[in-house]
Amino acid sequence: MTITCFFEIGTAAIIANGQGGLRGAIAGSAVAGVAMILLVGLSVPILSGTAADWILIFGGNDFSLWSFIGDLIAPIFSGG
Amino acid sequence: MQSVMDFIIEVIREPAIFLGLIALTGLLLLRKDFSSIVSGTAKTVIGVVILTQGTNILMNSIAPLTEGFNVMYNIDNPEIEPVLGAETILSEYGTPIGLAMLIAFSINLIVARFTPFKHVFLTGHMLFWFPFIFVAVGIENNLNNTQLIIFASILTSLYIIIAPALLRPFVRKVTGSDDFIIGHPTTILSLIAGMVGKLFGTKGKSSEDIKFPSSTEFLREISITSSIVMFFVYIVVSVIIGFEAATIAFGAEQNLFIYSVMQGILFGAGLTILLLGVRMMLAEIIPAFQGISQKWIPNSVPALDAPILFPYAPNAVLIGFVVSMITSVATIFMTGSWAFSALLSYH
Numbered sequence: 001m002t003i004t005c006f007f008e009i010g011t012a013a014i015i016a017n018g019q020g021g022l023r024g025a026i027a028g029s030a031v032a033g034v035a036m037i038l039l040v041g042l043s044v045p046i047l048s049g050t051a052a053d054w055i056l057i058f059g060g061n062d063f064s065l066w067s068f069i070g071d072l073i074a075p076i077f078s079g080g
Numbered sequence: 081m082q083s084v085m086d087f088i089i090e091v092i093r094e095p096a097i098f099l100g101l102i103a104l105t106g107l108l109l110l111r112k113d114f115s116s117i118v119s120g121t122a123k124t125v126i127g128v129v130i131l132t133q134g135t136n137i138l139m140n141s142i143a144p145l146t147e148g149f150n151v152m153y154n155i156d157n158p159e160i161e162p163v164l165g166a167e168t169i170l171s172e173y174g175t176p177i178g179l180a181m182l183i184a185f186s187i188n189l190i191v192a193r194f195t196p197f198k199h200v201f202l203t204g205h206m207l208f209w210f211p212f213i214f215v216a217v218g219i220e221n222n223l224n225n226t227q228l229i230i231f232a233s234i235l236t237s238l239y240i241i242i243a244p245a246l247l248r249p250f251v252r253k254v255t256g257s258d259d260f261i262i263g264h265p266t267t268i269l270s271l272i273a274g275m276v277g278k279l280f281g282t283k284g285k286s287s288e289d290i291k292f293p294s295s296t297e298f299l300r301e302i303s304i305t306s307s308i309v310m311f312f313v314y315i316v317v318s319v320i321i322g323f324e325a326a327t328i329a330f331g332a333e334q335n336l337f338i339y340s341v342m343q344g345i346l347f348g349a350g351l352t353i354l355l356l357g358v359r360m361m362l363a364e365i366i367p368a369f370q371g372i373s374q375k376w377i378p379n380s381v382p383a384l385d386a387p388i389l390f391p392y393a394p395n396a397v398l399i400g401f402v403v404s405m406i407t408s409v410a411t412i413f414m415t416g417s418w419a420f421s422a423l424l425s426y427h
Contacts, residue, residue, distance in 0.1 A: 002145050005404045006138065006397070008266035011386040012273035013287075013400025014393040015247070018254035019274050020281010022290070025396045026403055027280040028273030033404030035272050037411040047162065051216035054166035062243060062265035063213050070214050070235050074221035077231040 001060050004036055008061045036060035043067040082175075089178040089208070092185070095132065095385070098204040100125035102382070103364055106371030120364045127361030131387060134354025141310060141347040144330040148317040151329045153412060164219065166212075173215050176225060180211035180232035187237040189377065198380045199248075200372070201240035203263040206385075210236045243267040244383040250274045254392050259366050263383030273400075287396040302394040303352040309398050311344030313405070355391050362388060 009032045016028025043055050043064035055063060092098050103124040107117040170177075185207055191197050201207060214232035223231055244263045247270055251261050262270070292299050299305050315337075318326035323336050332339035365382065373380045390397055 001408065002142050002149070002405065003139060005408065006142060006401045007386055008264075008269050009273070009400040009404040010397035011262070011264065011266045011389055011400070012270040013396040013403075014254055014389045015250045015270040016273040016277030016281070016400075017287045017393050017396040018250065018277075020277035020279070021283060021285045022281075022287045022399075023285070024277025024281025025273075025287045025393075025399050028277035029400040029403040030407045031276045032269040032273040032400070033407030034411045035269060036404065037408050037415070039268070041415070046220060047213075047216055048220075049162050050164045050169060050219050051166050051213060052162045054216075055213070058209070061269055062239070062267050063209070065268045066210070066235065066239055067213055067217050070217040070231075071221065073235075074218055074223065074231060077218070077227045078221060078223055079227070 001036065001040070001057070004058075004060045005033065009033060009036065039064035046071045085178060085182070089181060092181065092204045093208050095204050096125045096128040099128050099202060099361065099365055102202060102372070103368040106365075106368035109371030109375040110368070120368050124361050124364040124368065127357050127359075127364060129357070131354055131357030131361060131385075134350050134352075134357055135387070137346060137350030137353060141343050141350055144332075144343065145313065145317060147329040147331070148314075148321060148326060149409065151321045151325050152317070152409070164216075166216075169212065169216055169219070173219075173228070176229045176232060177208070177211045177215050179229050180214065180236055181207050183229075183233040184211065184236035184240060187233070188240050191237075191241055192377045192380045197241050197245055198377070199244050199261055199263075199383045200377065200380055201244060201263040201383045203383065203385045206264060207236075207240065209265075210239055240383070246271060251389070254389060258381060260362075260369075260381055260388065261383045262386055262389065264386035266386050286393070287399055288393050290395065302355070302398075303348045305348075305395070306351045306398055307344045307348030309344075309402060310347035311340050313402065314340035314343050351390075351394070351397075354387055355394065358388055358391055 017025040104121040211232040
């Protein structure tokens with residue numbers, strides 16, 4: 001997830017800088033760092049029998065959020 | 081049939097080839113002369129390869145830190161072993177993942193052609209990893225093979241259509257243009273950071289206008305600044321966990337100080353290479369994509385990999401990296417329970 005800090009949150013800091021300058025970049029990345037950990041925590045239980053190993057390394061981002069969204073609506077696809 | 085599909089999937093998963101083909105298509109549609117077509121295509125491919133190699137160097141310079149953090153959380157080799165695991169899913173469910181990827185990308189093209197969602201998701205490796213994760217979610221929910229393909233196709237197409245569109249106004253604010261947008265799993269983190277930045281930020285001072293006195297003006301050079309920053313990250317982690325533990329955790333074969341200097345410089349070098357690759361490919365793919373947006377998918381823009389934004393505010397990238405590392409470590413400590421941190425320390 002140190003890699004996520006660089007690529008994902010590095011990008012997020014650019015976006016935050018565009019919104020609120022230097023202070024925005026610092027505040028934005030601080031919150032994003034917390035969000036990253038919570039997102040991993042959210043997605044690991046969902047994938048506990050399958051890709052939990054993968055999400056621990058590459059998650060904490062959209063992969064985690066969309067696993068959660070997917071898990072909510074997957075039952076619709078099982079045909080009851 | 082199977083081998084044709086495998087071939088197409090491999091093409092899309094290889095960013096250099098995939099974006100090269102997009103550039104080639106665009107340039108052909110623009111009816112450019114032979115020399116411009118070869119040059120634009122080749123420079124796109126080479127730019128992407130440079131970018132990828134820069135990424136690899138960066139990962140090598142960052143990766144040893146992960147072990148350092150594991151020591152910090154006081155955990156030895158956390159074992160997370162799902163019954164299936166990523167490797168098994170990749171080998172046993174390759175066909176549903178590949179099919180979902182092709183179907184989702186086709187839906188993206190149709191949607192871009194006929195609806196107001198005017199972008200084409202071109203981050204090829206992400207086009208593969210999203211159906212992968214949705215197939216995993218589907219397996220957890222006991223979907224059968226057909227249901228898996230339908231589920232992963234729909235979710236992947238929703239993702240590649242919705243996520244870049246949500247981030248689009250924020251990207252426009254950074255680039256000042258609408259030439260390209262971002263198709264990358266950073267979206268939720270970027271949206272959060274963007275909104276927090278808007279709330280707490282100040283309009284005036286950008287991270288890129290930091291003023292340095294003339295004696296330290298060399299810090300304006302990102303290759304130097306990033307090397308120094310990474311050197312300090314290694315030193316700080318070493319001080320926290322102790323030099324002996326750090327030497328073992330990093331697998332340092334040199335003196336820890338020399339090792340930290342070299343990891344820092346490796347980071348600066350990797351970032352410099354990455355930026356070079358980004359500039360090279362952007363200069364080619366953006367004009368080439370005009371062919372596609374003029375002839376096939378009117379007014380469409382490409383959604384590209386996140387590092388494409390790095391040249392616009394490299395200081396912000398360093399700030400994001402360091403600040404989020406601190407707050408994420410703090411979050412792990414505060415959430416407290418050993419089990420939770422054991423899960424997360426698998427960094």
